[in-house]
Amino acid sequence: MIRERLIFEISDKGKNGFRFPKLDVPENKSLNDRIPMRDSIKDFPQVSEVEVVRHFTRLSQTNYCVDKGIYPLGSCTMKYNPKINERIAQIENFITSHPFADPEMSQGNLEVLKTLEDVLREVTGMDAFTFQPAAGAQGELVGMMLIRACMEERGDPRKFVLIPDSAHGTNPSSAHICGYKVKEIKSNDSGTIDLDDLSNNMDKDVAAIMITNPNTLGVFENQIKEASEVVHSKGGLVYMDGANMNALMGICRPGDMGVDAIHLNLHKTFSTPHGGGGPGAGPVGVKKILEPYLPVPRVKNKDDQYFIDEDCPKSIGRVHSFYGNFLVAVKALAYILSLGPEGLREVSETAVLNSNYIRKSLEKEYHLKYKTPTLHECVFSDKYQKQYGVSNIDIAKRLIDLGVHPPTMSFPLIVHGALMTEPTETESKADLDSFIEAMKQIAEEAREDPGILKSAPHNSYVRRLDETAAARNPKLRWEP
Amino acid sequence: MSYIALSEKDKKEMLKAIGVSSPKKLFDCIPGDIKLNRDLKIPTAMSEPEVMGYFNECAQKNKNSEYISFQGAGAYRHYIPAAVDYLSSRGEFASPYTPYQAEVSQGTLQSIFEFQTLICQLTGMDIANASLYDGASGAAEAVLMAMRINRKSKVLVPKTLHPHYRQVINTYTRNLGISVREIGYDETGRIDTTELEKNLDNNTSAVVCQTPNFFGVIEDLDKISAYAHENKALSIAVLAEASSLGLLKAPGEMGVDIATGEAQSFGIPLSFGGPYLGFMACSKEFVRQFPGRISGETNDIDGNRGFVLTLSTREQHIRRERATSNICTNQALCALRATIFLEILGQQGLREWARQNIQKANYAYDLFKDIRGVKAFFSGEIYNEFVIKTGKKWKEVESEFMRKNIIPGISLERFYPELEHCGLVCVTEVSRKKDIDRFAEILKGILAG
Structure with missing residues (x-):
């Protein structure tokens, strides 16, 4: 196989891929003496346009992607990204719009943001949204800051945040940056929050609980209302990580379960592409009690005119250079308007159907630690395969050989050797079956020929990579 | 419109396999009293042409295409090259x-590795x-x-740093016992070094310096770093206009410890402020405190070169509350755009651009x-933005310009009440x-009238 070189290795002196028009003002030579300038950057690439285009085309072909096939990465909601959304996000008047443009000149942009706020309020049952957070983790941070600001105004910010042991790693990290210490709440045998453990830990020093619902096992926290009551009765607030909203649209709403603040991942539930790791968007929705603390600027409307409100004295302030990832919001609104109320409910129903079909088809071959019913995802483990010396990583790498993307590995932490599987609603039955067949084949190979799994992948662009060596002897940039 | 790929027959077969009569049954695990039991009150579904039509109309309400802008x-x-x-x-x-499964993500991982290398070359930093x-x-x-590195609790932030950046620093630090002290500017438009010196002490964690700064003036990074280091504080450079790195002396040559900034200029459209592209570089010695994902080079079992996400023990999914940052999803596709942009421009193009x-x-200044x-309000050298003071209030000047379909820049009054006669004008290669x-x-x- 031909290996794509680094651009720096393709580079050759004197080539270039772009030409600027001639400078149309008289050159001021004195600038060179007045201002400390650098020499040409040594070893900066020098390549022609065709070489750049082929370089990235060839690189792209080594990636797996949703446009190619099923991508059942648990907790990531890798659904198909409708192409109309991309076209809309390229409309000239959106992309050439300056963030300091006067509101009168950017009514279209403000309408998008306000309309999206209104539909998300209805979908979640919350009262107000901010679009500043650029991703889910920043949304969590904002959510916790809002809670802290509210607590401070009541007189005491409190010290702790309760987080279930099944939570995403971003939850404890976000709470920590907000100045809170984390107390972990245990899961019970059905994989949900242990209400007794919650009651024992909930006291006047606890500011909030961060709940993911459905949780990372795909299980609905059926006692969420009771949990919220426990937290509220001691003066705490409830934050919901909305990463798994894809299971709930049109079915039930966080705002009706006692949730005070939530973030959504527009790049998961609302179909905007992940881009290999962003840009996403993590808008935060809140109940009335937290609205005064939302970040500035806020978009509002009066008499059919949209305006920007920066005069919010209790606001936690700004968390983004401008209005957040605006074009991502545009795409999410296009998605919601395309689907409408029935369409959104069908999304959740089908996501849950697909996930349960996979669960049912594989539960004999792969261990399920929790037997509780699941919604949009389910977490298998490598327990049955361990006896043959095969672990979840071997299963994942072998799936690559078989042409499908592996599930999320080793998360949540409460399931040892986890394979967290979320097919989403956009997969055809044939694609679901191809995943199921591949998993079954691997289960058989584990019994018959485990060696083939341990040395997988065999026919990918690169074979199993040495991550330990990468961390031990970090090489983080090209050098001549 | 629907993006579901199952036929009715498929659904029936799948429900049968699961052993339930309808998809609704799969939601029995949700208590009845919190179920919605009605349709969401949002607009009814639209076809693709209708959605396109709605957004075209919406975009028409933006007036930017009718103006020439100096913002x-x-x-x-x-x-942006095609x-x-x-x-x-x-x-x-x-x-x-995110490229968690490296073997099927080499395109993304190698692009990130090239991006990291380009940022190192531009900033003159190690990683x-x-x-x-x-x-x-x-x-x-x-x-x-910086606070994690030296465990000190005061940071000096100049008024010449973008006002929005200052606001975000305030939001991020307010719950962590960090004191943020603002430092004024002098008649050159640069950081007032007398005031800086006065405020530097052995509890100062870092000095932040944007260059070219919010007024477009090129700061003396060398000098600011020296002040910081004399007091064992770190020097943080902020580059809000990354194109300047093509011509101006690199932060790495001027004693900077951490260089960070905005790389929107590298092939990313204005887009009403986002998505944009934050970047960060630093010296090797601080790698354990460095936030965010990093791609690193390694080999596969056959000895072929490949790339993986590395040093992840710094990150939230491993270290949870002790992580260096909570960031996970970042701006990867914007970083890819920047990488392509910089490689297309190349060594000569980059320099010519700047x-x-x-x-x-x-020339305009x-x-x-x-x-x-008209007066040049500051005497410092400028890159591609500058402040002019006019005999009239800037707001009046601005509305006269708008009548001629020109946006003359940005009024400074909202951020600096003392500068109500001043505007910030930006001139780039497209002007x-x-x-x-x-x-x-x-x-x-306007001024004669």
Whole structure:
């Protein structure tokens, strides 16, 4: 196989891929003496346009992607990204719009943001949204800051945040940056929050609980209302990580379960592409009690005119250079308007159907630690395969050989050797079956020929990579 | 419209396999009293042409295409080569997740590795990460990183730093016992070093310095770093206009410990402020405190070169509350655009680009300064933005310009009440000489009147 070189290795002196028009003002030579300038950057690439285009085309072909096939990465909601959304996000008047443009000149942009706020309020049952957070983790941070600001105004910010042991790693990290210490709440045998453990830990020093619902096992926290009551009765607030909203649209709403603040991942539930790791968007929705603390600027409307409100004295302030990832919001609104109320409910129903079909088809071959019913995802483990010396990583790498993307590995932490599987609603039955067949084949190979799994992948662009060596002897940039 | 790929027959077969009669049954685990039991009250579904029509109408309500703009202030108009849009919109780049499964993500991982290398070359620093959200949160992350390194609790932030960046630093630090002290500017438009010196002490964690700064003035980074280091504080450089790195001396040559900023200028459209591209680079010795994802080189079992996400023990999914940052999803596709942009421009193109920015802006600056009723407010050297003071309040000047379909820049009054007669004007390589000359004529007319 031909290996794509680094651009720096393709580079050759004197080539270039772009030409600027001639400078149309008289050159001021004195600038060179007045201002400390650098020499040409040594070893900066020098390549022609065709070489750049082929370089990235060839690189792209080594990636797996949703446009190619099923991508059942648990907790990531890798659904198909409708192409109309991309076209809309390229409309000239959106992309050439300056963030300091006067509101009168950017009514279209403000309408998008306000309309999206209104539909998300209805979908979640919350009262107000901010679009500043650029991703889910920043949304969590904002959510916790809002809670802290509210607590401070009541007189005491409190010290702790309760987080279930099944939570995403971003939850404890976000709470920590907000100045809170984390107390972990245990899961019970059905994989949900242990209400007794919650009651024992909930006291006047606890500011909030961060709940993911459905949780990372795909299980609905059926006692969420009771949990919220426990937290509220001691003066705490409830934050919901909305990463798994894809299971709930049109079915039930966080705002009706006692949730005070939530973030959504527009790049998961609302179909905007992940881009290999962003840009996403993590808008935060809140109940009335937290609205005064939302970040500035806020978009509002009066008499059919949209305006920007920066005069919010209790606001936690700004968390983004401008209005957040605006074009991502545009795409999410296009998605919601395309689907409408029935369409959104069908999304959740089908996501849950697909996930349960996979669960049912594989539960004999792969261990399920929790037997509780699941919604949009389910977490298998490598327990049955361990006896043959095969672990979840071997299963994942072998799936690559078989042409499908592996599930999320080793998360949540409460399931040892986890394979967290979320097919989403956009997969055809044939694609679901191809995943199921591949998993079954691997289960058989584990019994018959485990060696083939341990040395997988065999026919990918690169074979199993040495991550330990990468961390031990970090090489983080090209050098001549 | 629906994006479901199951036929009714498929659904029936699947329900049968699961052993339930309808999809609704699968939601029995949700208590009845919190179920919605009605349709969401949102607009009914639209077909693709209808959705397109709605957004076309919406976009028409933006008036930007009718104006020639001289706005900058952290969001810059630059030409974007066709290949950037073409390549970055490929589904193979746009539609994968974060490259956790390295063997099927080499395209993304190698691109990140090239991005990191380019950022190192541009900033003159040792290491760079895969990206951060934007310039403002980059500045905040740099401040938090400095505190982790030296465990001191005071940070000096100049008024010459973008006001929005200052606001974000305040939001990020307010719950962590960090005191943020603002430092004023002098008549050059640069950090007031007397005030800086007075406020530096052995509890100072870092000095933040934006260059070119919010007024477009090039700061003396060398000197600021020296002040910081004398007091064992770290020097943080913020680059809000990354194109300047093509020509101005690199932060790494001027004693900077952490360089961060906004790389929107590298092939990313204005887009009403986002998505943009935060970046960060630092010296090797601080790698353990560095936030964000990093791609690193390694080998596969056959000895072939490959790339993986590395040093992840710093990150939230491993270290949870002790992570260096909570960031996970970043701005990967924007970083890819920047990588393509920089590689297309290449060594000569990059330099020519920056040269045209500095030449055109200085041409405009010199032209406007000579107009009766106009003053160059600051004496410092500028890159592609500058402050002019006019005999009239800037707001009046601005509305006169708007009538001629020109947006003359940004009013400074909202951020600096003392500068109500001042405007911040940005001139880049896309500003044509004839538009600059027309700007001068109009300004002359306004101030003569």
